[in-house]
Every structure is written in structure tokens, then in C-alpha cells.
Amino acid sequence: MDLTTLTYLVVGATFALYMGIAVWARAGSTGEFYAAGGGVHPVANGMATGADWMSAASFISMAGLIAFQGYDASIFLMGWTGGYVLLALCLAPYLRKFGKFTVPDFIGDRFYSSTARIVAVACLIIASITYVIGQMKGIGVAFSRFLDVDYATGLYAGMGIVFFYAVLGGMKGVTYTQIAQYCVLIFAYTVPAIFISLNITGNPIPQLGFLGDTADGTPFMVKLDQTLVDLGFAEYTAQKGNTFNILMYTLSLMFGTAGLPHVIIRFFTVPKVADARTSAGWALLFIAILYTTAPAVGSMARLNLTNTVQTGPVGSAEGNLAYAERPDWFKKWENTGLLAFEDKNGDGRIQYYNDKNADFNAKAAEFGWKGNELVKVDPDIMVLANPEIAQLPNWVIALVAAGGLAAALSTAAGLLLAISSAISHDLLKSTFMPDISEKAELNAARISMAGAILVAGYLGLNPPGFAAQVVALAFGLAAASIFPVLMMGIFSTRINNHGAVAGMLVGLVSTLVYIFTYKGWLFIPGTEMLANTPDNWFLGISPEAFGALGALLNFVTANIVTGMTKPVPEHIRHMVEDIRVPKGAGAAQSH
């Protein structure tokens, strides 16, 4: 069976499975949507959280960034797992005890102010939409490859399916569908990793293999470093960025993980406070399976890609792959526009090296090379292309396509749900139109969902970075706006309504302005104020890493403003003391 047919079959079968589950779960549990956690085992809940959490950025994009950035991409590995420690230790148990469903609900009540609630909704929507842009980029990449069309057409197809999926799947038995999606995506991620690790190092466990030895006895990492250095690239294991930026970037991702509303919500639905603590652990365990595999996937993909192009000794006339003999996957990815070759020296062979390295350029000139000829390799294609580069069987390749789509769709649906419920529930029902009918509320949710998809799709056409980087911006925004007020709301009885509102605004606006300065206003190309290069960054902090500083500004502002305004009323103090006691959590209520 040829690859295209097989891909359609596997993707079609998994979609049928999700929809079957959605319909089946609905039959038993209509109206139980909000209480779903009550009947779900903490382990199952952890799996569902894993699927919700691991997005196109984790599945499709992260290993690609690891492949090209090496050690520096550790920020994603540590940042997106370390945030769960903050969630489990500092937020989940207390928010569960508080017993409402949405993050703006908590902020609105704890800071006794509907202004605080509205500002929280604004923060939530801005962070979530940025996050959805990242998903759209991933979905566009996946669809363009498997429908064999250019990136834009793939993106439109993806937008249609996400809308259909979010409206249908979002309202129904989400938890069970997500368990199925977790199984599909983790299977799809680990199976090719095991094969490739066996091929290169003979060790079936990728976590050990990438630090093991290759067939000739040299450690794999030493071999990879050497291969890259031979072509003028920096060593894979060397640190390239400045240490302060790496620290701030990791901190932003961790704060953002703990502040992103669609993740926090998952811990509101478990039965007890003690379950909220363990549930975070289970979620982290299921996430860790992918995250500890990713460094192996990324590093081995880099070696395989390089060796595919550089078939012989560097500099020898026959050492480079002839363009006419390029493999099938190369041609397919060229069609999407995400991989591009330009025969600069007219020899009909592909030279892939670092032409920004002055020392190596002198050597390259001797070989008769006139510049790097792989003029575009979008890192987001690496995970999807990986099994093909490694010449794995077709069913593995088809499986990876299904896994990537499962990851992107489950997260996009979760985020769109968070956006639409923030608008219909927190803004309309709780604030502006308390008399709104249930039907009108539902319609408002659907309209805002469609609006969010259109905005994200439009911005996905000109994404401000690779999927994982766009997602990192969303984390920075959540880190700067939502995370600090949640922490202050729980661990301080002192911070008042004015302090929280001012803090959130300062954190959100400072981070947005910093991002837009380098990425363009509203991400529109050409409107950047400064070039996005390390020399221009404030204290060497990249736009993705600014969230940690935004969080600090938020915290400081909230404390100063609180000091100048009326203290917190007595009943709010009691409320804060009450959420610190696990007993008597009861079932979560909508209102």
C-alpha cells in the first residue's frame, strides 16, 4: 500500500475513534461535563491533561528546535515540565479548594472586583489566542505535507477541521476523547524514536540511546558534534545563547505553564484537594514520557538529515547528494515550501553547511562551494519528516501524521473552549448580561470560537516564529499577567483589588509592548520597531523570555499600589485562610 493511502487510512481511523468516543461518552454523561472529574480516575485524568497540554509545539515543533539548537533548546524541556512543580505545590490544591470553574472567577472573587475579573479575561484571551496561532502553524505544516499542497492551503484545511472539531468535540466527553488522543500521540512519538535509536545506537530506549555509543564505539553525542563541526556548525552540545537569557526564558515557560488557564482548569474538576496534588504528578509523568524522548528524537534527526545530504567525506567531489537522486520525502517537503534547495555552484549536488562561519567559508571556497544550498529547512518539519529520513516503514510514517494531528487538535480545542467560555461565561453571563439565556450563551460561545479561529488562522499565515516559539510568547504573556496574581491571591492576605488590577495590567502591557517591538505590532510583518537580534534586546532578554521580568513588574506594582490604597476587607481574609485548609472542598460549582 502506498504512503498516501495508508496515511489517509490511519488518520481517518483515529478521527473515527475520537468521534465515536465523543458520541459514546455523551450518551452517559450529558450535563456532567463540568463534573467530569468526579467519575474519572486520577490516572486517567492525568492522561487527558497530558493530551490537552501536549500541543503541536510539543509534538511537532520542539524536537525540531532541539535538532537545530542543541543544548540551548533545553529551555523547552525544563520549562514545560518544571511548571508542573509550581502548579502542584503552589496553585492546584488551593484553587481546587476555592471550588469555582474558571480562573477569572477566582481572580474576580479573591480581589472582590469585576474590573479584576475583566482584566483577567483579557489576559486569558490574549495569551490563549497567541497559543492557538502556534497550533495553527503546526496544523498547517502537517496538512500541507499530507495533502501535498502549499502551507497556506494546508492551513485553511486545518482551520476548517479545527472549527468542526472544537464545536463537536469541545462540548462533549472531552476527557475520554483526550485519553484516546494521548495514547495515539505518545505511541506515534515513541515508536519511531525506538526504531531510530536502535538503528543508530543499538539501544531500544531512546532516553539511554542518545547518550550511548554508536556502532563503531564512539559516543553518539561525540559523533554528532564532530559531524556538525566538520560542516562549520556549532557543536550540538555547546551553549550558544547568553546564560541570563536562558534562565529568564526557562522561568517564563515555567510561570506560564502554571498560569495558563486551560491547564489550571483541569485541576478544578478532581474530587478532593489531595487528588489535585497527585493529579498534577500523573499529568507530569505522562508528559515526561514525551519530553525525555524528545532530546533523542531531535539529536538523531539532525544526524540523519546531515548524513542524508553529506553522503561522503566533506569536500570530496562525490561527497554530496546529487539533487536528481534526492529521496521522495525531500520532493514532498519541497512542495510545501518549507524545504528549499538552490544550486548556488551549479554542480547539481546539495551542499549543506554553515556559510555564516567565516573560517569554514574559506575551506568551502576551496571545495568549490558557493554557499549553503539547503536555503530553507523549517525546523517544524523535522518530527514529521524524521521517520522518512530514517527510512522507517510506511505505517510508522502514517502514525506520526495521526499523532501530530491529535496533539494539535486536542490542544486547539481545549484553548478555543477556554476562550469561548471566558467570553460567554465570565464576560457576558457573570459581568455584563446576567440575564442571558442558556441558548444565547451557547451561541456567543460558538461565535467567539469562530472569531478566535479566524484571527489565529490569519496570523498563522505569517507566524511570528516557529510553532514552539509562538507558543513560548503565549507562555510569557500568561507568566506576566495571570501567574503572579494567582500566587499573591493565595499566599498573601494583603494584596487588594487595586493592586491586582494594576499588577496584571503592568505585567500584560509591558510584555506585549516588548514582544511587539521586536515581532511587529499585532505580529503584522514590517511593523517591528527594532530588529529581533540579541544586540537590540534589553539586558539580552529575548521577546520569548520577557514574561519572567513582566511577572516581576506585576508583583512589584501590585505591592506598591496595595500599600497606597484601602486594605483588604475582613471577609476576604477569611476566604484566603479558608482555601488553605484542604478539608471540605465539596464539588466544584459553576456559580
Added chain:
Amino acid sequence: MAFKSEDDKKAYWSRNINLMITLLVIWALVSYGFGIVLRPMLDAIPVGGVGLGFWFAQQGSIYAFLVIVFFYAKKMRELDKEFGVDE
């Protein structure tokens, strides 16, 4: 209030906070410490052709996070029981 006395309430909260801070110190040490700032030192210990610092950045910190979260959950269950605020 579920606590027997105001002192109990204070004691419970301060033990929770102490445990939390201890674990957060370890959390920061394995990631920001071992994985980033102290990496040059730790890499003197070779692991798989690279070094221990690299291993912490790409593997070890994640395993440590898991242990931290489950340890906290276990300790807090015991603490809740001791003060009679468990469910």
C-alpha cells in the same frame, strides 16, 4: 474551622510552607543550577560523551520534578491526617 485550635492552624500552614520552600529550592537547583548555571562544573563528570550538566538539562531535571511532585503529595497527605483536615 476544621482545626482544633488557632495554634494548630498556624503550625499546619508553616509546616506546609516549609516543605514547599524546601522542595522549590531543590526544583531550582536541579534545573537552573545543575542544568544551566553550574553546567560547566558538572560537565567534568562525563555522561554518555557529554557531561552530567547536559544530562540534568535534558533528562535529570525532569525526573527530579516528578519525584518532587509525588513526594509533596505524599507528605501533605500525612500532614493533613496528622492535623485532622484530610478528607
